[in-house]
Amino acid sequence: MARKKEGSGHKYIFVVGGVMSGVGKGIVTASLGKILSARGLKVNLMKIDPYLNVDAGTMNPTEHGEVFVLDSGLETDQDMGNYERFLNRDLGPEDYMTSGMVYKTVIERERNLGYGGKFVEAIPHVRDEIVERIHAAAKIGGTEVTVVEIGGTIGDFQNALYIDAARLIHLKNPNDVIFVMVSYLPVPSTIGEMKTRPTQHAVRELNSYGVQPDFIVARSTHPLDQKRKEKLAIWCNVDPDHIISAPDVDSIYDVPLNVERDNLSGLVLEALNLEEKQPADLQEWKEFAGHAHNGKKTVKIGIVGKYFDTGDFVLSDAYLSVIEAIKYSAFDQDVKPEIHWLNAKSYQTDPEKVSELKDYDGVIVPGGFGESGIEGKINAIRYVREHKIPYFGLCYGMQLMTIEYARHVAGIHGAHTTEIDPDTKDPVIMILPEQAEKVAKKDYGGSMRLGAYPCELQKGSIAHEAYGKKEISERHRHRYEVNPDYIERLEKAGLVFSGTSPDKHLMEIAELPREVHPFMLGSQFHPELKARPLDPHPLFTAFIKASLEHQGH
DSSP, X not given: OOOOSSOOSOEEEEEEEESXXXXXXXXXXXXXXXXXXXXXXXXXXXXXXXXXXXXXXXXXXXXXXXXXXXXXXXXXXXXXXXXXXXXXXXXXXXXXXXXXXXXHHHHHHHHTTTTTTOOOOIXXXXXXXXXXXXXXXXXXXXXXXXXXXXXXXXXXXTTHHHHXXXXXXXXXXXXXXXXXXXXXXXXXXXXXXXXXXXXXXXXXXXXXXXXXXXXXXXXXXXXXXXXXXXXXXXXXXXXXXXXXXXXXXXXXXXXXXXXXXTTHHHHHHHHTTOOOOSOOOOHHHHHHHHHHHHOSEXXXXXEEESOOTTOGGGHXXXXXXXXXXXXXXXXXXXXXXXXXXXXXXXXXXXXXXXXXXXXXXXXXXXXXXXXXXXXXXXXXXXXXXXXXXOEEEETHHHHHHHHHHHHHTSOOTTEEETTTOTTOSEEEEEEOHHHHHHHHTTOGGGOSEEEEEEEEEOTTSHHHHHHSSSEEEEEEEESEEEOGGGHHHHHHTTOEEEEEOTTSOSEEEEEOOTTTOSSEEEESSOGGGGOBTTBOOHHHHHHHHHHHHHTTO
């Protein structure tokens, strides 16, 4: 096939991983989106996960990490959250793909005679479905460049079809497609020298698929020196200028700035035959990233959660968006957040231990499912309410706040959620009636209120003051709601439902008036999913402000 002299179509960048998993493909992909957007290009980022789950909704967060929900309601990998945060805009369901989605579509098409009685095989039929989805994401997004992260590591059986799909797109449009390998260069402590051989082998493995990387992003504990750049260039057949040093950094938000030191965006434009629209404008991002290092003082936040039993290393993944949302609002107030993990189970087995919460400027109870640690969370919520410590409840944290208030203020002593006690005499929190049938059939993946829903705010409330407007839209991921039968009793006892669905049927935000408590607020939705580095979420910012005011009390 003759090669075109100039690329004239949509541009694609495929990001693959070499040597080992966890090298930072997602952050590199997000950073590519950021630096190309800073050049004035319209970019969409796409994540491919090779697992057979149709979506990420049924995965355990302690094993796979946070489930990130899009406006559409699609439950996705946590990398999609980083993509949205770095691009500072929403992505669509077409920007996410799993093997489960692909095979489900192919099998359903075959069952409906969509292939006209042909043998249906991985190649070409499954591969072609992958290609169609990649092209569709570009078309629907109306973008100029699509950056596609292929999950897994080169050599994995699971992602071979995706690399072959990328190869086919490149074959048909050679000047519109480039490949970026994110690889790891170890520095063995006993040797003290950075080793390039594992990356050389990874490139040869990629070559065996018929693919040659155009760029290598070299991850390591240290910056890459010129000697090793030249060595990689010779043995991997990559231009020395296209080998980008990516040493460990203190903050992921430093990565776009770091790779731009090697002029990555300019080199990518050249490789894709794209004209420069404008110099890379990263000044606002640079100012934001600087806050990660230069906060004048700290704010001490306690997160009372349940996913703490398998080691500290899982926490950042299980509550990733919450952590980042806290950072954005703290940086916005020119302070650094000091986040502490507090195990709800300890407050259940030893209720007196809850008094340690007096040492925190603010307390958050994030989302979650199940019975584990629930009474410990309720004990914590009661303590911060009675001691006027700023509290922010997210989804389950709002439901438990409502239960605690019902039990200890409204006099509904048996108040509970039917999620934990289906036979409770006072189901203050209950499942949506329209979802009950799905749960009974164990259709858990499709039984939740998912995605963006409208909400109307009560004028004069803390929530209304924070948002500065009456109508908002926020993302949900839950099955249970405040029972309408108890709303009047709760309101008479002083609980304010300051955010509701437009028809007033669903309670979206609960709060206490400021004269009763400085900041006691819970949202049925997940505000952390809409928080962005350059656009902090108003509720998190209001919480951080209240926490700062509480300091020294």
